[in-house]
Amino acid sequence: MSHSQQSGYIVCPHCDALYVQHTPEFGERAVCTRCRTVLIAPRRNAFIRILALSVTNLILVIAALFLPFLQISRAGFHNETSVMDAVLAFSDGPLFVLSLAVGALIVLVPMMRMLLTLYVLGPMVAGRAPARGAAKAFRLFEALKPWSMAEIFVLGCGVALVKVAALAQVHLGSAFWMMGVLVIVVLLQDNMMCRWSVWNALEKRS
Amino acid sequence: MSDHSDIPSARSRGMLACTRCGAVWPIAAEGTDCDRCGHTLHSRDTKSLQKVWAWWIAGVMAYIPANLEPMLKTRTLVMESESTIVEGAFDLIHHGDIPVALIILIASVGIPVAKFGAIAYLAFSVNRQAKLSAHGRQHLYELVEYIGRWSMIDVFVVAILSALVQLNAAAQISPGPAALTFALSVIFTMLSAQSFDSRMIWDTDPAPNDPTKKDPHLERH
Numbered sequence: 001m002s003h004s005q006q007s008g009y010i011v012c013p014h015c016d017a018l019y020v021q022h023t024p025e026f027g028e029r030a031v032c033t034r035c036r037t038v039l040i041a042p043r044r045n046a047f048i049r050i051l052a053l054s055v056t057n058l059i060l061v062i063a064a065l066f067l068p069f070l071q072i073s074r075a076g077f078h079n080e081t082s083v084m085d086a087v088l089a090f091s092d093g094p095l096f097v098l099s100l101a102v103g104a105l106i107v108l109v110p111m112m113r114m115l116l117t118l119y120v121l122g123p124m125v126a127g128r129a130p131a132r133g134a135a136k137a138f139r140l141f142e143a144l145k146p147w148s149m150a151e152i153f154v155l156g157c158g159v160a161l162v163k164v165a166a167l168a169q170v171h172l173g174s175a176f177w178m179m180g181v182l183v184i185v186v187l188l189q190d191n192m193m194c195r196w197s198v199w200n201a202l203e204k205r206s
Numbered sequence: 207m208s209d210h211s212d213i214p215s216a217r218s219r220g221m222l223a224c225t226r227c228g229a230v231w232p233i234a235a236e237g238t239d240c241d242r243c244g245h246t247l248h249s250r251d252t253k254s255l256q257k258v259w260a261w262w263i264a265g266v267m268a269y270i271p272a273n274l275e276p277m278l279k280t281r282t283l284v285m286e287s288e289s290t291i292v293e294g295a296f297d298l299i300h301h302g303d304i305p306v307a308l309i310i311l312i313a314s315v316g317i318p319v320a321k322f323g324a325i326a327y328l329a330f331s332v333n334r335q336a337k338l339s340a341h342g343r344q345h346l347y348e349l350v351e352y353i354g355r356w357s358m359i360d361v362f363v364v365a366i367l368s369a370l371v372q373l374n375a376a377a378q379i380s381p382g383p384a385a386l387t388f389a390l391s392v393i394f395t396m397l398s399a400q401s402f403d404s405r406m407i408w409d410t411d412p413a414p415n416d417p418t419k420k421d422p423h424l425e426r427h
Contacts, residue, residue: 003231003232003234003235003238003241004232005229005230005231005241005242006221006230006231006232007230009216009221009230010228010230011216011221011222011223011228011230013223013225013228014344014348014404014405015215015340015344015404015405015407015408016215016216016217016223016249016405016408016409017213017214017215017216017408018213018214018215018216018218018219018221019213033213034213034408035340035341035344035408070366070370072370072371072373074373074376074377075283075373075376076376077373077376077377078373079370079371079372079373080370081366081369081370085369085370086362086365086366086369086370087365088369089364089365089366089368089369089381090365090368090381090385090386094383094386095381095383095385095386097386098361098365098381098385098386098389101389101393102361102362102365102389105358106362135227135242135243135244136243136244138227138243139226139227139243139244139245142226143226146351146354146355146396146400147355149355149358149362152355152356152358152359152362153362155359156359156360156362156363156365156366157362157366159306159309159310159359159363160362160363160366160367160370162298162303162306163298163303163306163363163367164367164370164371166301167280167282167371167377168371168373168376168377195227195228196228199227199228199229199242199243202242203242
């Protein structure tokens with residue numbers, strides 16, 4: 001058995017308030033009058049901008065992964081570390097599960113979210129029908145959002161820097177700045193993303 | 207602030223919305239999968255509170271050893287030391303890095319404890335007369351969801367330090383068991399907050415009398 005979708009309505013996902021749907025213009029937002037949750041916030045050319053930011057993001061993550069982001073020296077000893085080294089910091093001994101978790105939170109999940117946007121929005125920007133499983137892909141993209149922690153990692157670098165300063169001399173590597181830019185790109189992208197518009201487009205074009 | 211009791215809930219009009227994609231269905235679709243995105247539809251997630259408490263208890267249980275066991279083991283030519291989260295922050299204060307010590311204390315002690323309290327309060331206040339208005343509780347919930355992830359910062363600091371400070375005899379830092387239990391505590395607490403169905407906050411509000419439906423409020427930005 002299947003039920004038919006009730007078109008013409010929009011429901012606030014946070015407080016279950018029911019409204020007659022009224023699609024805002026570009027730059028306007030539909031806001032739930034009860035709990036102030038933003039329901040619809042369409043932006044002009046949002047899809048193609050999100051795509052461009054995704055590609056930027058992917059390049060930054062991959063480059064930042066292997067380039068050194070912090071270097072230290074003390075008493076003639078030198079060491080430098082990449083994001084990959086930080087992921088593998090727990091890899092020997094009983095804490096290796098933590099290595100997997102850290103790798104997932106700062107590299108795998110952010111990268112996967114970028115690939116998912118390419119998969120979901122790419123065909124639509126090119127004017128074609130959505131790729132197979134695009135709905136599932138977008139659902140996963142949304143579910144992964146809280147687990148993407150690259151920006152927290154960057155702030156963590158800052159804290160680590162201060163902690164180490166007493167122990168040895170520290171220099172920032174190129175990857176540190178790449179991760180910094182990455183944080184801004186992710187923020188811009190989240191700001192641009194309107195969940196309702198994507199679902200609406202997916203439905204209309206499939 | 208007005209209580210907006212004139213706004214009907216989808217449930218009171220015989221409809222329900224998918225929490226993932228927002229598609230609106232008749233209430234008879236309860237328990238089936240959303241045709242648009244495949245997410246299971248629930249007007250209210252009735253098992254929500256059980257899940258919240260289960261993850262909450264797991265989070266608190268992991269948080270206790272996270273504070274008792276060492277987070278970092280530091281070894282230099284002259285000394286060898288192990289420090290828990292709080293000891294590490296006090297070391298920083300001794301070095302004069304008070305702002306960073308505050309970040310650590312807030313992120314790894316203040317926020318987790320406040321989060322446990324906030325989630326417990328939200329779960330308790332469902333189906334009860336709460337002191338805080340529905341608006342207040344909704345804001346509290348959004349705050350918990352937004353801030354929860356930031357507690358992970360301490361685990362990342364340990365990972366960075368352990369990878370970076372490997373200078374043979376001169377200085378070496380390695381992670382302690384608390385890194386794992388702390389990470390688990392953060393993850394469990396995030397899952398606890400995510401399990402909470404915030405629509406239940408609003409159900410205690412007076413039932414709507416006026417059947418007229420309103421347009422969503424439009425604003426420029």
